[in-house]
Structures are given as C-alpha cells and as structure tokens.
Amino acid sequence: MKHHETDSIIDNQIFTRDKLSYLLGLSNEERDYFLRAVGKRYTALLGTKVFFRGLVEFSNFCTKDCYYCGIRKSNTHTDRYDIDDKAIVEAAVFAHENKYGSLVLQAGERSDKAFTERISKLLQTIKQATNGELGITLSLGEQSAETYQEWFNAGAHRYLLRIESSKPELYYKIHPRDEKHDFDRRLNCLHTLQDTGYQTGTGVMIGLPFQTYEDLADDLLFFKDMNIDMVGMGPYIEHSDTPLYQYRHQLWPLQRRFEVALNMIATLRLLMPDINIAAATALQAIDPMGREKALRYGANVIMPNITPTLHRKDYSLYQNKPCTDEGAEDCANCLSMRVEMAGRQVGFDEWGDSQHYFKRIKKG
Ligand code: 5AD
Ligand code: FES
16 A cells, blocks of 8 residues: 555654654655655644754854864864954844844854853853843854853753764764764764753754665664753765865765655654754755755754854855855744745744753653
8 A cells, every 4th residue: 555654654653763764764755745744743742833043153263173074173174263262242232132032052062261251151141132132042062061061050041963974884984083074972972961850952964975774774863862941954065175075976965865855853753742853954955945854854953053154154154055145134034934835834933942952851
C-alpha cells in the first residue's frame, strides 16, 4: 500500500534508528507526503505561532579552527570586526521596540577575561535598556562553568551550543584533534548549561562529508537522550577558504542537503513535539524559500538578522549567506511577510520559551 511505511511510523511512533534513517532518506513523492503529514500534525498540536529572535553577530574574532567554518582563526582572508557595545545595545533596543521578544548574541569563540567580563556588563546594560522585557540567548561557544553562571546571573536565560555531530569519529574529521576542540569537553558544556539553568539548545550540520543517514538518525536520538530544549540545525555549505573544502566532490548535491535538512526538522518535530526548532539561515543560502519551508514542516523559531549592515558580509561562516546587504528594518519586514506566506503568525512581544524546558525542570 502506498505511504504504508511512513504512516505506520508516524501513527505508531516507532522511533528506532532504522525508522528514523528511513524517514531522513525519503525523496520525491513519499517525502512530500511525509512533510505534509508532519506539518498537519504539528500545527494541530502546537498551533501556527512562530517566534522571532533578533540575531546580532557582533564579532568574528575566533580562537578556534573548525575545519568547516569561514571565520576560523587560520583564515587570513576574513576582515575581522568587533561591534562596539553601544551599537549592540542599539540593536537590542531595536529588537525590543519591534516587539521581537528575544535577542541572540552570537560571536566567534573567546574566553579571555576581558571578553567574559564585557559580556556580563553588556547583558546588564541590555536588560536595563529594555526594562528586563527582552529575552536574551547567548551563542558564544565553550566556556567554564563559572562563566556560564556569571552570564546567567547577568540576565541570559538561553544558550545555543551546537554539537555539530554527535558521533565522535565524525566530529574529529571536521575539527582538529586537540584540547581546544575536544568532543567530551563540548558535551560537558551542554550538561553544565543545563545544570546552570539555561534553556539549552544544540544542533548539527547536515550533509557533512562522511555523514550518513544513520549518523543523522543518531543525532536526533542524541537530542532526545540529552533532553534538549531547542535545536538549530541546517545544511553544511562548503567554504573555499577552509580545509573541509577539499571534500567538496564527495558531498550530496546542495539541493539534496537542503531536502535532508527539512527531513531532519520534520522528523525531529515528531520525536520531540514540544521543543523549539529554528529555521536555520543556511537553509536560505540554498533555497530562497528555505526558511518558510522549514516553518511549514516543523520549525517554530526564526532569527531575523539585526547585525548592523556594515559588518554582515564579514560574518561568513559559509558562502552565499543571505541578507548580507539588508538592514535590520528590511529583514524585519521581509521576514514577517515570509512568515505570513508560510501560513504562520509571529508571536510578537513573547519570549516563546521552549515548553519542553518547563516540563524538564519540573521533573527535576
Ligand atoms: N556551513 C553550514 N553551517 C556552518 N556553521 C559554521 N560553518 C558552517 C558551514 N560551512 C554553523 C555551525 C556553527 C554555527 C554558528 O554555524 O554549526 O555552530
Ligand atoms: Fe533579511 Fe529577508 S530576511 S532580507
């Protein structure tokens, strides 16, 4: 019978590694059927609201050397920038005035004292400037437990730290094997973030060299095992100034990476119905309607870029990054229109917290 296998997995909620791999590998008509089924199911359960997180990529100075990333320390072709605190606070006020509810501060990884103290002060200033009404998410990489605590005390309540791949063997193919890029250390950071009290987000890249559907199925099971509250994941996009570029001939075609990324989002929505899932910007680097499609099939968070335009082009983690010429206003208007087109509404002025988080902390 047509669609029998897909229906049976969805209806009976059989989420073994094999079944998940099957869903991730779907293509053509069966895939369309699956995505639509998830879309219907999840809007019935969660409604059609999606949440904005204003994204400020405030610096591309980075002490790490990940093999995939355009702003890695060894890339001498990147112009480095660091937006001053005043401009960051202005961006935060813009987010607040435009009723975004939340802000994400992201930058290359640094853990020197000057940096960690600067962030604490910045958090306090932003909280004050927005009457404590703006939710703040940090995406600043691996830090000590003390630093995570200090930033939490200063007002951050969510943290994003992608595991990139939950399979150590693959992790070490895309990172140097050294102390600064240690898999266990990264994993520990996620536990520490949860223990500190953050709503904790992670994620992976999809379509990496050497990656299989089974690996991706394991990534989804990892999110579930870890009891994660939020996930941001998107297609891997090769960057010519990085070591991983040498494997570009053995990648899935870009279009397939995009398809599998949507399959991942839809499958994760089945597996973890109450978490927040972001429509990653990298989706739009491949398909102009990429993020809208993600919203239809399981994502409920979208991150308008509110980085001051002058520096956007230098935060090139991957090539063909969208919205590098637009200003914050342009992105806001463009994105609300896009959200409406996807049949969704923006939850203005709401933090849009992960429901999963509240259940997790209640259970203790
Ligand atoms: N392609 C896609 N995503 C990338 N990231 C970094 N480099 C790339 C790339 N080449 C993602 C990583 C990181 C996030 C901030 O950006 O997953 O965690
Ligand atoms: Fe930036 Fe559309 S979201 S221009």
